[in-house]
Amino acid sequence: MSRPLRTSERRLALLVGDGLAVTVAVLLALWTWSLTAGFPFGPTFLRARAVWLLAIPLWLTLLVPTRDAGIALDLERTVGGVARAAGALLLVYLAAFFYTGGANLPRLVALYILWDATLLLFGWRLVALWSLTRAPFSRRVLVAGAGPALLTAFDVLRDPSFRDAQIVGVATAAAPRNEFHAGTGWKVPIVGRPDEVDELTGRLNVTDLVVALEGRGDEVDEHWVQRLIRCQESGTHVVRMAQLYEDTLRRVPVAHVEPSWLLTNFFDVSPFREASPLAKRLFDVWVATLLGAVGLILLPFIAVAILLEAGRPVFYRQPRLGRSGRLFSMIKFRTMKNDAEPDGQPQWSTPGDPRVTRIGRLLRRTRLDELPNLLAVLRGEMSMVGPRPERPQIVERLEREVPLYRARLVVAPGLTGWAQVNWAYGDSVEDAVTKLEYDLYYIKHQSIWFDAAILLRTVGTMLWLRGR
Known part of the structure; x- marks a missing residue:
């Protein structure tokens, strides 16, 4: 069974798709220019007009916010993000046009690029939106843990980037009930204990296991670690709540990281x-x-x-x-x-x-x-x-x-x-x-x-x- 894309993989897939769409749009606009001007389209033509290729990294940079999963899975916000990127690129072109006096910067070519790129991006993002919310890309999520970390995990899972995800249950020993109250109006079935995660992930066809443990140290015993390893070996994506929080919200969960986090992320870094x-x-x-x-x-x-x-x-x-x-x-x-x-x-x-x-x-x-x-x-x-x-x-x-x-x-x-x-x-x-x-x-x-x-x-x- 194909596993769903992780958050970083989704962003990479969107980046690659955006890059292809914008590159095709720029080359198509330059090809149209060569036809109307009577120039042969090829490496010599492109080298002489290489300044237009700068539109590609500019587009990709301006589209960075739209590659967040919460926006990529929301059609209205995606359309707005692409439109704002096109508007910003138009302002960049106008500034360059007036600064250079318009030399080698025909307005018609700029309009071709904006029009072609916008249409191709809209088309690609519609395909991406449709694909990411369907199998095999949709996710089945199991949350295992207890205490404040468990509640924080569900706060993260409310993010629009999990619109495609089905929360199949909670593995916790902290509540002797059949349901876990994950917030206002949200009740999730308790399907077992944390020490049963390897069996639960197989039985419930889980694609993502969120480990949300009590305490800032996130300490687990060796037997539980072995169960998590078996989950990973079976194809389930295992992620700590703190990492899920960081990847999804683009923030570091201060209340759920230990002081040693600073040693790993600020001081113990590569000399490169x-x-x-x-x-x-x-x-x-x-x-x-x-x-x-x-x-x-x-x-x-x-x-x-x-x-x-x-x-x-x-x-x-x-x-x-x-x-x-x-x-x-x-x-x-x-x-x-x-x-x-x-x-x-x-x-x-x-x-x-x-x-x-x-x-x-x-x-x-x-x-x-x-x-x-x-x-x-x-x-x-x-x-x-x-x-x-x-x-x-x-x-x-x-x-x-x-x-x-x-x-x-x-x-x-x-x-x-x-x-x-x-x-x-x-x-x-x-x-x-x-x-x-x-x-x-x-x-x-x-x-x-x-x-x-x-x-x-x-x-x-x-x-x-x-x-x-």
Whole structure:
């Protein structure tokens, strides 16, 4: 029996399909151009017009969010994601067209690429959506465990990415009932005990076994490990709840990882990763320089708007904690009224905060208030992408209340970050925990490509005024 695709395999399959669709669209558009212009289509023609091939990696980067299973299994969200990617690519083309004067960038070719790629992507994604929700790709899931980890496992299984999955039962010894209450209105049959998982997976034709154990250590005895090995040998995909949480939600479950997780994921890493800080630094300087040129054009207009509404000062300085807990001065365009914190105590901003000025609200929604921080990026105090820097008083408080909170200081803070593009502005400890989960995921998986994808999503936030 063919086994269902795992989360990473689904993303890879979608990436390959997207790549084929976009590549065919670009080549088809260039072939049409060669026919209408009377040029022979071949390697020489393609080399002379290689700039158009950049559309392929741009498309694939812009489509990164749509390869999350929760979006890939939702037709409406997939259509919206492809449409937004096409719109962003159109803006990139227009910028290049006006910058170069249109040399070798015919508008008709750009329209061909956008039209062909959009149609092919829609067609491919419809096929993918139909296929992923049917056998042999649909999943039968058994959850084994007890305690808070078991409840968290079902929180993850509510994600739209499991729309194709059937939860066949729970293996737990913690409840002497026939049903497990997995949440509001959700009752799942208890089919056995955790020490019966090898027999249960065969009898119930289970494709995925989620191991959700009590305690942060996830300790099991040798006999149970042998049962899990037999499940894996029989073709069942065995996954720990913490890993399922991370793969599905793209966050690290802070409440369910032990402190030694830091040793494995932050400190005990391959020496081949030592080159990545240099690459990231070069990337930061390059992007900050480009954006700084745009910022110099906007600076006088923003400054005048702030002066007219709120008076001086135009800029706002505040001490923040950077990498390794080092203090630095963060500079932003002022978005609040003077004396926003009369008692000197840090306060989280809230929705509709009356302290925020009208121009400040616009600057926050477009993220333009962050432009002065490009200087901090050039100085090396900040990065373009990373956890958002917090004030020392807030860090001191959250360190006492949130496990692993200080771990976010192992990298440079960013102008934007994985938490910022996925979560609204936090104004509570609970929000801080969720943002930390996103930050730890970013730190674990950071790469130049991940940074580029986050920056592109930030551009979408700016264009659609979704900042806060």
